Amino acid sequence: xxxxxxxxxxxxxxxxxxxxxxxxxxxxxxxxxxxxxxxxxxxxxxxxxxxxxxxxxxxxxxxxxxxxxxxxxxxxxxxxxxxxxxxxxxxxxxxxxxxxxxxxxxxxxxxxxxxxxxxxxxxxxxxxxxxxxxxxxxxxxxxxxxxxxxxxxxxxxxxxxxxxxxxxxxxxxxxxxxxxxxxxxxxxxxxxxxxxxxxxxxxxxxxxxxxxxxxxxxxxxxxx
Numbered sequence: 396x397x398x399x400x401x402x403x404x405x406x407x408x409x410x411x412x413x414x415x416x417x418x419x420x421x422x423x424x425x426x427x428x429x430x431x432x433x434x435x436x437x438x439x440x441x442x443x444x445x446x447x448x449x450x451x452x453x454x455x456x457x458x459x460x461x462x463x464x465x466x467x468x469x470x471x472x473x474x475x476x477x478x479x480x481x482x483x484x485x486x487x488x489x490x491x492x493x494x495x496x497x498x499x500x501x502x503x504x505x506x507x508x509x510x511x512x513x514x515x516x517x518x519x520x521x522x523x524x525x526x527x528x529x530x531x532x533x534x535x536x537x538x539x540x541x542x543x544x545x546x547x548x549x550x551x552x553x554x555x556x557x558x559x560x561x562x563x564x565x566x567x568x569x570x571x572x573x574x575x576x577x578x579x580x581x582x583x584x585x586x587x588x589x590x591x592x593x594x595x596x597x598x599x600x601x602x603x604x605x606x607x608x609x610x611x612x613x614x615x616x617x618x619x
Contacts, residue, residue: 421598421612424457425449425473426480433610436498440608441480441601443503449474461485461596462518472520475542483516483598484614490514491594492617495566497609499527501558504605506530508558511537511600512566515593523547523593524600525566525575527583529555534575536587550575550585561610568593569617 427445431438454473458465461483472478501508511526521540527533534550556562556577563578570592577583597614601607 420485421482421609422457422460422485423480423482424461425478426482426601426603428480428482436610438608438610439482439599439612440502440606441482441599443505443604443606445480445603447476447478447603449478458518458520464518466518468519468521470520472539472542477543479539479544479603480601481513481516481522481598482609483513483596484612487597487614489594490568490597490614491592492569493567494615494617495568495597495613496563496615497599497612498561498563500561500608501529501556502606502608503558504529504602506604507602508605508607509602510564510605510607510609512564513598513600514566514568514595516596516598522595523573523589525564525573525587526600527556527562527564527577528602529558532556534577534583534585536573536575536585547589548585548587550583550587552582552584554580554582556580556583563611 427442454470455465458469495512499510507528507530509528511524513522513524516522523538532553532555536547538545565576567574571589573587575585
């Protein structure tokens with residue numbers, strides 16, 4: 396699907412996708428998100444035409460929609476000049492242990508191409524995420540806190556994934572252990588350790604200057 400055929404939202408916060416089998420409802424709260432339907436599933440995409448600005452009103456609306464409130468800390472993180480495109484699963488409120496999956500397609504970017512899965516998103520707008528990017532060619536664990544991101548750990552495996560192709564990113568969280576992989580690419584298999592277990596909302600992450608498509612986002616609770 397060419398970018399010219401995508402519907403790019405004209406407002407900062409877009410309506411959630413209609414529910415698809417096995418695909419939770421997602422809502423873009425930072426960045427410029429849109430959606431289209433391919434032959435297999437609903438697709439959510441972030442677009443590179445975002446100016447990087449989030450108004451206080453849009454941030455407050457997103458906070459109320461996702462958390463029922465908009466704290467000062469949440470507004471500061473969502474409106475930070477260094478905030479990143481973020482879409483949130485509205486159905487999963489307190490994910491702690493389990494598996495997150497999404498299919499992603501790297502389309503374009505000025506420096507590299509990237510896409511990731513967010514977990515531990517709290518009411519203050521802070522979260523962890525695992526991302527793949529083409530610049531480093533690896534999986535890495537990051538944190539977004541105090542309006543900016545910080546690298547926590549990088550996987551050792553390297554692989555340049557092809558563009559315009561669907562890949563599946565899998566993130567398994569169990570207490571302080573985070574295992575991440577890209578299905579079918581054994582080089583991209585990494586294990587990270589958190590300082591402490593995290594709990595919160597989950598969703599999708601992308602860089603500001605990329606266009607990435609996502610589909611079939613799934614949340615699986617850990618077996619007892």
